[in-house]
Amino acid sequence: MSKPIAKTTTHRVRGSTSGRPIMVLLDLLGRRWSLRIIWELRGEPLTSRALRAACDDASPTVLQARLSDLREADLVEHLLESGYRLTVLGRELSKEFMPLHHFAERWSKR
Amino acid sequence: MSKPIAKTTTHRVRGSTSGRPIMVLLDLLGRRWSLRIIWELRGEPLTSRALRAACDDASPTVLQARLSDLREADLVEHLLESGYRLTVLGRELSKEFMPLHHFAERWSKR
């Protein structure tokens, strides 16, 4: 959000002038609550308020902003009936993150 | 940072009142440039300036702060001879992230 600023066809690119997918992704996931939201949505869909509760009562402002980012990135979608959930793509990403849980346990015992 | 604020024995915990390792980890990795730094250090060690260049000339202020966080978390270490590199633990974490690269490619083609 500063710097030369680059764009791709579909995304503003903040932390990267290259627009390389991995950089765009790392930038998106590096925004606060992104990882946490994906983590909390790994199971059942959650309503915005349930998600907020799961996310330690984070401010609805950021949460909405992040949900908006993640929806734009096709990682999260909103269902009228049940709330927010991961898309197929989001679920794929979430699978990559599952081992993080085990790593975190090991890491905390360092 | 705000919120009730919790502490574990070794870490301030920002995004979590629980102190559960996964939450602490997600919080750490959710800070700007954390993921990118780990990504850029996946190969050879880099000097602080080389890392900064690799990270799109991010401000040295944040980079130092993040390096400090990551060093405190035993994910990154500093070598007098060659600069910064991932620790054994950091390298383990980095392995978890490698598939992200392939995911990012798929994701960008959505």
Add this chain to the structure above:
DNA sequence: TTCCGTGCTACAATAAACGTAGCAGCACGC
């Protein structure tokens, strides 16, 4: 109608990140 729960927004305050500049330390060649 009233009562909830939903998704979402306003707004002022605080904290994080940015960009630029520059420091001290150390090794080199001269």
Add this chain to the structure above:
DNA sequence: GCGTGCTGCTACGTTTATTGTAGCACGGAA
């Protein structure tokens, strides 16, 4: 000695992101 260039790192003023609290409009049920 003296400059040159590299290292890690910091100061500081500005901009941006995030926070916390409050509250909106909408829809469904009672």
